[in-house]
Amino acid sequence: MxxxxxxxxxxxxxxxxxxxxxxxxxxxxxxxxGTVDYSTGESYVAALGNAINELxxxxxxxxxxxxxxxxxxxxxxxxxxxxxxxxIPWAKxxxxxxxxxxxxxxxxxxxxxxxxxxxxxxxxxxxxxxxxKDFIVITLGTGLGSGIVAGGQLIxxxxxxxxxxxxxxxxxxxxxxxxxxxxxxxxxxxxATGVARTxxxxxxxxxxxxxxxxxxxxxxxxxxxVYEAARSGDxxxxxxxxxxxxxxxxxxxxxxxxxxxxxxxxxGGLAHAGNFLLDPLRKAMAKNVLSIYEGKTEITVSRLNDAxxxxxxxxxxAWEA
Amino acid sequence: MxxxxxxxxxxxxxxxxxxxxxxxxxxxxxxxxGTVDYSTGESYVAALGNAINELxxxxxxxxxxxxxxxxxxxxxxxxxxxxxxxxIPWAKxxxxxxxxxxxxxxxxxxxxxxxxxxxxxxxxxxxxxxxxKDFIVITLGTGLGSGIVAGGQLIxxxxxxxxxxxxxxxxxxxxxxxxxxxxxxxxxxxxATGVARTxxxxxxxxxxxxxxxxxxxxxxxxxxxVYEAARSGDxxxxxxxxxxxxxxxxxxxxxxxxxxxxxxxxxGGLAHAGNFLLDPLRKAMAKNVLSIYEGKTEITVSRLNDAxxxxxxxxxxAWEA
Numbered sequence: 001m002x003x004x005x006x007x008x009x010x011x012x013x014x015x016x017x018x019x020x021x022x023x024x025x026x027x028x029x030x031x032x033x034g035t036v037d038y039s040t041g042e043s044y045v046a047a048l049g050n051a052i053n054e055l056x057x058x059x060x061x062x063x064x065x066x067x068x069x070x071x072x073x074x075x076x077x078x079x080x081x082x083x084x085x086x087x088i089p090w091a092k093x094x095x096x097x098x099x100x101x102x103x104x105x106x107x108x109x110x111x112x113x114x115x116x117x118x119x120x121x122x123x124x125x126x127x128x129x130x131x132x133k134d135f136i137v138i139t140l141g142t143g144l145g146s147g148i149v150a151g152g153q154l155i156x157x158x159x160x161x162x163x164x165x166x167x168x169x170x171x172x173x174x175x176x177x178x179x180x181x182x183x184x185x186x187x188x189x190x191x192a193t194g195v196a197r198t199x200x201x202x203x204x205x206x207x208x209x210x211x212x213x214x215x216x217x218x219x220x221x222x223x224x225x226v227y228e229a230a231r232s233g234d235x236x237x238x239x240x241x242x243x244x245x246x247x248x249x250x251x252x253x254x255x256x257x258x259x260x261x262x263x264x265x266x267x268g269g270l271a272h273a274g275n276f277l278l279d280p281l282r283k284a285m286a287k288n289v290l291s292i293y294e295g296k297t298e299i300t301v302s303r304l305n306d307a308x309x310x311x312x313x314x315x316x317x318a319w320e321a
Numbered sequence: 322m323x324x325x326x327x328x329x330x331x332x333x334x335x336x337x338x339x340x341x342x343x344x345x346x347x348x349x350x351x352x353x354x355g356t357v358d359y360s361t362g363e364s365y366v367a368a369l370g371n372a373i374n375e376l377x378x379x380x381x382x383x384x385x386x387x388x389x390x391x392x393x394x395x396x397x398x399x400x401x402x403x404x405x406x407x408x409i410p411w412a413k414x415x416x417x418x419x420x421x422x423x424x425x426x427x428x429x430x431x432x433x434x435x436x437x438x439x440x441x442x443x444x445x446x447x448x449x450x451x452x453x454k455d456f457i458v459i460t461l462g463t464g465l466g467s468g469i470v471a472g473g474q475l476i477x478x479x480x481x482x483x484x485x486x487x488x489x490x491x492x493x494x495x496x497x498x499x500x501x502x503x504x505x506x507x508x509x510x511x512x513a514t515g516v517a518r519t520x521x522x523x524x525x526x527x528x529x530x531x532x533x534x535x536x537x538x539x540x541x542x543x544x545x546x547v548y549e550a551a552r553s554g555d556x557x558x559x560x561x562x563x564x565x566x567x568x569x570x571x572x573x574x575x576x577x578x579x580x581x582x583x584x585x586x587x588x589g590g591l592a593h594a595g596n597f598l599l600d601p602l603r604k605a606m607a608k609n610v611l612s613i614y615e616g617k618t619e620i621t622v623s624r625l626n627d628a629x630x631x632x633x634x635x636x637x638x639a640w641e642a
Contacts, residue, residue: 134478150474150483156581157471158454158455162578163578163579163580167578168575169571169609250490254491258483259469260479260483288490291502293482
């Protein structure tokens with residue numbers, strides 16, 4: 001029988017969402033289990049494995065599923081483990097061989113990788129990177145994640161942890177303090193958190209300037225506040241996105257010198273800031289890129305539905321498995 | 322009959338060296354033609370093709386050669402062309418389909434790539450990267466070149482021009498003017514030229530400091546002068562290498578976040594500065610690398626013979642062809 005479906009599992013900080021995905025990226029059935037309701041990897045795997053098995057049998061998909069792909073925080077594609085996942089009690093201080101455990105529980109091949117790599121595979125299978133062999137996906141959420149595909153192959157590195165472009169210091173070496181303990185990391189500027197941080201800095205730096213951002217009473221200010229102010233024509237909010245776009249565009253120019261991608265695909269909440277972010281970003285990239293790459297790399301925004309993208313990305317890994 | 326040999330062609334700015342290479346990296350016979358003695362690609366190819374054919378027939382290697390690999394300035398591995406090679410009259414202002422022309426002339430498959438990529442393949446086939454699937458070769462010559470291998474595959478990018486790490490500005494965005502027209506490129510610091518430039522800057526910055534470098538009458542000062550002064554215990558010369566190592570080490574920390582290589586292999590004249598360069602480089606890399614990569618990436622110096630490495634690297638491409 002043809003394998004018509006793949007299981008995509010998006011392990012989030014609270015819930016783990018399971019979707020049965022067809023080759024076109026439709027998700028006819030879904031299910032979920034809690035991620036942090038378990039104290040051991042074994043009990044989490046028991047619950048997740050049961051949910052997957054039920055999803056398959058209750059919908060008469062037995063024998064039609066090619067395998068399971070998972071997007072997992074700190075997931076290591078090389079060996080299928082999750083380790084040092086700070087927010088997950090059962091994987092905080094131990095290495096859990098999650099892919100092998102799920103595979104044993106379900107009888108299906110299982111592969112996993114981190115969220116940004118899953119996003120890159122999702123774009124290649126169902127999204128903006130269809131048909132592309134060289135591209136980079138940048139996820140702009142709380143932090144900045146990245147999935148790099150070169151020659152049609154996801155770059156995972158010797159240890160499975162390649163692609164941490166949010167922690168390069170390509171533009172400001174001595175810059176903002178990052179959660180990783182170093183300074184100047186790209187994600188301290190180019191992320192939802194980074195935009196909010198820039199807003200707070202600008203408000204302090206320019207106490208005399210009028211801006212809608214000063215009227216926001218709920219603190220801390222969020223990137224959404226900045227976006228809404230920019231849409232209302234607020235000059236400072238527009239400048240905050242310009243500042244962000246300039247830094248990200250300068251960094252992308254360096255990333256291009258590494259893998260010469262045909263496209264860089266932006267994904268996640270901040271990507272929806274549209275031209276407030278994209279115009280200065282494209283300008284900075286064009287200004288900073290080495291001449292042999294000039295005009296060759298397209299900047300696009302993901303076309304995948306935000307709510308479905310994580311499950312789709314994870315399922316893309318199963319087609320590869 | 323088994324294909325026991327590959328032809329490696331190193332196209333330099335003056336001479337093109339041809340070597341017949343066995344699987345262990347021995348070069349039993351060699352030949353050469355001029356690179357710039359020809360006004361058209363056709364006449365260069367006629368001479369080079371003849372030299373290759375003679376090398377094979379005169380030594381009774383007909384039927385034993387698997388193919389030809391070439392290391393070519395501005396060589397494009399994707400389509401086998403050379404274009405905009407500033408120092409080569411017949412390829413200065415035109416795109417020459419060199420690989421196809423040589424293949425037609427010799428009846429052997431021919432692939433080409435740029436020098437740094439050839440160096441990376443050479444290290445993988447014969448050198449320090451044997452058995453490695455994820456590594457970066459950094460060539461430290463007049464400029465800084467790079468060849469990146471990820472998952473066992475050379476990263477060439479959508480256009481064949483990936484891996485210009487000498488033109489990233491990872492450490493100093495507003496720095497020295499580079500030959501590419503931008504500022505702060507890594508190679509303006511970390512290269513033989515960069516070291517010489519640092520020496521000139523230091524001499525001007527610290528006119529009161531005593532240093533052997535002030536006694537050198539032949540100008541401009543070279544990186545070799547600085548190395549010799551450092552070996553004689555000259556404090557300023559040692560500091561010049563420390564400065565260079567700090568910048569290169571900081572940049573390597575960012576490159577690791579891209580492809581998480583198992584090793585970074587330094588090649589070329591400046592790599593022989595040994596611990597004058599390597600100690601500060603390793604220190605800066607350790608200080609700047611993201612914690613998940615800490616202590617995982619080895620810095621080594623190429624073990625290939627400088628005089629042979631370019632031909633070996635080029636021949637490695639032929640085994641792949």
